[in-house]
Amino acid sequence: MPARPVAHSVPEIEDQLGKLWERAAVARAEAAKAEAALVAAQAEAAARAASALATARDTSDGGGSHVAARTSVLNLVVVAGDEQAAQKCAAIIMATATRHASRSLILSAVDPSGPAGLEARIEALSMATAGGRAETGAETIYVTAHGETGAHFASIIVPLLVHDLPVALWWPADPPFGSRRADRLLPIADRLIVDGSAWSGDGLGILAQLAAAVEERRVVVADWALLRQARWREAIASVYDLPDLRPHLGAVRRISVDYAPEGQGDAVWETNVVRPLYHVAWLASRLGMTVAKPIRRESAGRRVATLRQKEHEVAVVLRPAGSDLGPGSTVRVEITSRFRGAELVGSITADDHTVEVSIRDDGRERVRRSYAAPRLTDVDLLALAVEEGAADPIAVHALATAHRLLGVESDAHKTPDRHRSQDYD
Amino acid sequence: MSPARVPAAPPVARTARQLRESVTAARRRGRADTDTNPLRQGLRLERVPDPCAFVLFGATGDLAHRKVVPAIYQLWRTNLLPVEFSLVAVARRPYTSEAFAAELKASLEKYSRVLPIDEDSWAELAKRITYQQLDFADDAGFDSLGQKLDELDAKCGTAGNRLFYLAVQPSQVTEIVRQLGRVGLDKEVRGAGWRRLIVEKPFGRDLDSARLLNHEVHKVFRESQVYRIDHYLGKETVRNLMVFRFGNGIFEPVWNRSYVDHVQITVAESIGVEARGAFYEETGASRDILQNHLLQLMTLVAMEPPSSFQADALRDQKLQVLRAIAAPDADQVRKNVVRGQYGPGWVQGEPAAGYRQEPEVDPESETETFVAGRFEIDDWRWSGVPFYLRAGKRMPKRATEISIQFKDVPLRLFRESTGDPAPNVLAMRIQPDEGIMLRFAAKVPGLGLDVRTVNMDFAYDTSFVVDSPDAYETLILDSLLGDASLFTRADEVEAAWGVVTPIINAWAEMPPPHFPNYAAGSWGPEAADELLERDGRRWRRI
Numbered sequence: 023m024p025a026r027p028v029a030h031s032v033p034e035i036e037d038q039l040g041k042l043w044e045r046a047a048v049a050r051a052e053a054a055k056a057e058a059a060l061v062a063a064q065a066e067a068a069a070r071a072a073s074a075l076a077t078a079r080d081t082s083d084g085g086g087s088h089v090a091a092r093t094s095v096l097n098l099v100v101v102a103g104d105e106q107a108a109q110k111c112a113a114i115i116m117a118t119a120t121r122h123a124s125r126s127l128i129l130s131a132v133d134p135s136g137p138a139g140l141e142a143r144i145e146a147l148s149m150a151t152a153g154g155r156a157e158t159g160a161e162t163i164y165v166t167a168h169g170e171t172g173a174h175f176a177s178i179i180v181p182l183l184v185h186d187l188p189v190a191l192w193w194p195a196d197p198p199f200g201s202r203r204a205d206r207l208l209p210i211a212d213r214l215i216v217d218g219s220a221w222s223g224d225g226l227g228i229l230a231q232l233a234a235a236v237e238e239r240r241v242v243v244a245d246w247a248l249l250r251q252a253r254w255r256e257a258i259a260s261v262y263d264l265p266d267l268r269p270h271l272g273a274v275r276r277i278s279v280d281y282a283p284e285g286q287g288d289a290v291w292e293t294n295v296v297r298p299l300y301h302v303a304w305l306a307s308r309l310g311m312t313v314a315k316p317i318r319r320e321s322a323g324r325r326v327a328t329l330r331q332k333e334h335e336v337a338v339v340l341r342p343a344g345s346d347l348g349p350g351s352t353v354r355v356e357i358t359s360r361f362r363g364a365e366l367v368g369s370i371t372a373d374d375h376t377v378e379v380s381i382r383d384d385g386r387e388r389v390r391r392s393y394a395a396p397r398l399t400d401v402d403l404l405a406l407a408v409e410e411g412a413a414d415p416i417a418v419h420a421l422a423t424a425h426r427l428l429g430v431e432s433d434a435h436k437t438p439d440r441h442r443s444q445d446y447d
Numbered sequence: 448m449s450p451a452r453v454p455a456a457p458p459v460a461r462t463a464r465q466l467r468e469s470v471t472a473a474r475r476r477g478r479a480d481t482d483t484n485p486l487r488q489g490l491r492l493e494r495v496p497d498p499c500a501f502v503l504f505g506a507t508g509d510l511a512h513r514k515v516v517p518a519i520y521q522l523w524r525t526n527l528l529p530v531e532f533s534l535v536a537v538a539r540r541p542y543t544s545e546a547f548a549a550e551l552k553a554s555l556e557k558y559s560r561v562l563p564i565d566e567d568s569w570a571e572l573a574k575r576i577t578y579q580q581l582d583f584a585d586d587a588g589f590d591s592l593g594q595k596l597d598e599l600d601a602k603c604g605t606a607g608n609r610l611f612y613l614a615v616q617p618s619q620v621t622e623i624v625r626q627l628g629r630v631g632l633d634k635e636v637r638g639a640g641w642r643r644l645i646v647e648k649p650f651g652r653d654l655d656s657a658r659l660l661n662h663e664v665h666k667v668f669r670e671s672q673v674y675r676i677d678h679y680l681g682k683e684t685v686r687n688l689m690v691f692r693f694g695n696g697i698f699e700p701v702w703n704r705s706y707v708d709h710v711q712i713t714v715a716e717s718i719g720v721e722a723r724g725a726f727y728e729e730t731g732a733s734r735d736i737l738q739n740h741l742l743q744l745m746t747l748v749a750m751e752p753p754s755s756f757q758a759d760a761l762r763d764q765k766l767q768v769l770r771a772i773a774a775p776d777a778d779q780v781r782k783n784v785v786r787g788q789y790g791p792g793w794v795q796g797e798p799a800a801g802y803r804q805e806p807e808v809d810p811e812s813e814t815e816t817f818v819a820g821r822f823e824i825d826d827w828r829w830s831g832v833p834f835y836l837r838a839g840k841r842m843p844k845r846a847t848e849i850s851i852q853f854k855d856v857p858l859r860l861f862r863e864s865t866g867d868p869a870p871n872v873l874a875m876r877i878q879p880d881e882g883i884m885l886r887f888a889a890k891v892p893g894l895g896l897d898v899r900t901v902n903m904d905f906a907y908d909t910s911f912v913v914d915s916p917d918a919y920e921t922l923i924l925d926s927l928l929g930d931a932s933l934f935t936r937a938d939e940v941e942a943a944w945g946v947v948t949p950i951i952n953a954w955a956e957m958p959p960p961h962f963p964n965y966a967a968g969s970w971g972p973e974a975a976d977e978l979l980e981r982d983g984r985r986w987r988r989i
Contacts, residue, residue, distance in 0.1 A: 252490070259486035268484060308485045394526045416489030 131172030607640025
């Protein structure tokens with residue numbers, strides 16, 4: 023059962039926020055007084071003159087009467103879509119509150135053809151720190167916009183931002199790049215948080231739009247789909263730390279990524295393949311590869327592309343493979359290289375807790391390693407996404423390479439439909 | 448590909464570090480393999496500790512149980528150690544490996560910073576614990592240790608990499624090092640792994656003994672293999688001091704004699720010597736705190752910006768500071784250095800015994816439990832700026848703080864104000880309540896023009912609620928990674944002794960001090976206050 027709204031306009035929300043922290047300050051002051059009285063009573067009973075003097079000195083310089091401060095470190099704006107998505111996002115945000123004190127605005131829109139208006143409620147989380155002395159706060163403002171109001175999120179967001187703090191814009195569903203809403207909201211944000219693996223269809227069209235936004239508008243992006251793969255990248259990199267394997271990084275001939283499909287037949291093309299593509303894009307960007315032939319469909323969910331590394335070509339294959347994993351999950355990454363006549367095949371797989379790497383050298387197993395690297399949770403991903411202060415150049419390069427890989431299939435450069443019925447601001 | 452040049456890959460599993468636990472590791476730069484492995488670029492975890500055996504001498508001791516093993520457990524629990532890891536506990540008392548592991552677990556339940564203990568994780572670590580009874584003077588025992596380590600290489604895949612951690616009495620260090628050298632455990636053979644030595648402070652008792660210790664250690668280990676721990680350097684706030692100074696543009700321009708009036712550094716402990724009476728009798732506050740923690744903090748405050756955060760670039764700058772501190776002669780010691788010893792008193796509402804009444808302490812002891820001094824750094828940046836350092840036991844509270852006291856305004860425009868605006872202070876609290884405070888004057892709201900001093904306070908735990916790693920976790924991980932930035936170099940140690948030894952020598956020549964001269968629960972002897980009052984200053988109330 024959703025909580026009762028406490029505000030129906032932005033000024034009312036601001037008023038409620040002010041009252042909330044005033045009440046907190048009063049409560050804290052009262053608690054501090056009670057504590058001081060208790061300490062004083064104990065001191066009177068127990069302390070001798072020397073320690074009483076010390077105590078007096080101790081508290082005379084601000085140490086004992088520290089005023090709790092609400093330390094916000096960012097504004098997090100969530101364009102949640104509907105109430106259910108808003109609740110899910112709120113739960114994740116609440117779990118990260120101990121890591122990132124913030125003001126979160128969770129916006130959802132309902133009944134677009136109904137009467138205009140908004141409802142808002144506020145939750146504040148106050149946490150004693152490990153030392154039990156100070157407090158930190160996180161505020162979550164839930165805004166449900168009705169009717170025409172839902173088309174003007176930017177006008178609600180801007181006055182409610184804590185000034186002078188960075189703004190992270192979290193778009194958990196398909197971000198409507200090119201829409202009026204995106205055009206209004208993206209300039210507000212210092213960072214855009216998305217999850218490419220949750221996008222509709224194969225996700226590649228939106229990925230191309232995202233890449234274009236990064237290149238053209240310098241949007242700083244944290245894509246959970248790419249963040250999730252950090253454990254794969256760690257494992258792959260660690261294996262090639264072995265000095266005798268490193269030359270193979272300059273002699274890659276084939277990169278193949280198996281992914282778990284969604285459905286069969288033509289439906290397999292609807293599998294979101296953002297994650298498999300990111301593996302290729304990351305490897306290509308790190309290993310100095312250029313795109314010779316962009317990615318294209320073959321058959322039965324199989325996509326191919328051709329990269330170029332120095333003077334040789336690198337075949338790229340994304341293909342569906344039987345797996346219990348969720349659709350679009352990477353099942354296996356295989357890197358084949360040939361150096362001085364020796365063929366090396368690195369095969370990487372992962373489950374919930376570990377990443378397995380095996381290296382075969384001319385068919386003979388050279389290395390088999392298991393990395394304890396649990397899959398990141400949504401809470402981890404959100405925390406990581408807001409932790410980075412600036413654009414991660416490795417992610418930028420990977421996304422740019424993905425963009426180039428999508429040259430054929432991408433619809434990034436299509437003119438967006440600005441007149442869709444859902445084209446809110 | 449020549450098979451002879453190919454190191455055999457370990458046959459068993461190896462662990463990667465868990466991404467979300469690795470924020471600190473993300474800051475490690477410079478020694479990464481990014482130059483040669485392009486896939487490592489930009490990863491949060493730029494290096495992974497190699498498989499290794501961690502050989503802990505003094506494993507039954509207080510330090511091992513309170514600090515070292517909890518740190519290892521925490522690193523293990525968060526997947527920061529390789530699977531091919533072995534903890535070889537070495538001490539004199541007889542134990543089986545199982546019994547010793549059980550004792551370690553009991554200690555963890557007391558001292559681990561994350562409770563409850565993760566049973567699965569502990570079970571995995573416990574499997575890797577081997578106890579080796581050893582008398583440090585026993586040749587056969589060290590021969591046997593060498594064999595055991597070879598066996599572990601084969602059994603656990605530790606690949607010949609060995610870290611020797613000496614959590615032992617200072618007097619035992621030389622003998623252990625000699626024995627390690629005798630059986631060849633120091634030798635880094637190409638392709639057969641690295642060998643590193645961690646030595647705990649104090650590094651000697653004075654300049655001569657420090658030189659001798661360094662000489663003895665260098666007979667066996669190269670300097671690049673030696674990691675001298677001053678755990679203060681592993682504390683988050685101390686590391687943040689460098690970020691604060693060199694990651695912000697606004698402070699460095701005023702960080703000099705033109706703007707700074709003086710600097711105070713306090714390391715206050717509310718506890719006494721607890722069960723370490725015998726140890727403390729040999730050291731005292733000068734050797735225990737001044738020579739290392741206080742002078743290290745002073746170097747971090749005073750050093751010039753290093754060209755990079757590579758270990759030697761950083762340590763070169765710190766060394767320059769230590770070398771610029773003039774060694775005091777006997778007259779200067781008498782004038783500028785104060786020593787004290789606590790008598791009975793009350794600390795935090797509890798009665799506290801005097802130092803001479805503590806267990807294992809000589810009832811006539813002249814060991815100082817408090818030291819305060821006025822030091823100057825003779826260089827262009829700091830000439831004429833006094834650095835007041837103090838450290839003591841049984842102070843009213845536990846607090847470590849660095850405060851930069853800025854010069855007063857040249858003209859007091861608000862002298863008619865009821866309040867007397869104090870000069871600006873920038874205080875960095877190292878512990879507890881880590882944070883940074885800037886004190887400045889502000890107008891009191893109202894029709895008049897009253898001015899009052901206010902504090903702008905940044906507390907770590909209100910902005911970053913995540914737990915900071917313990918200093919030992921940071922330092923042990925760094926040593927496993929071969930990063931010596933936060934460890935003190937031999938020449939640094941000797942330079943610090945160059946400052947402290949003349950003080951100790953001068954005291955030895957003086958008449959016996961009138962100890963005890965401060966009550967437990969006070970801020971030290973009156974002479975420490977007079978040290979600053981003479982200059983028209985006073986200690987900050989902490």
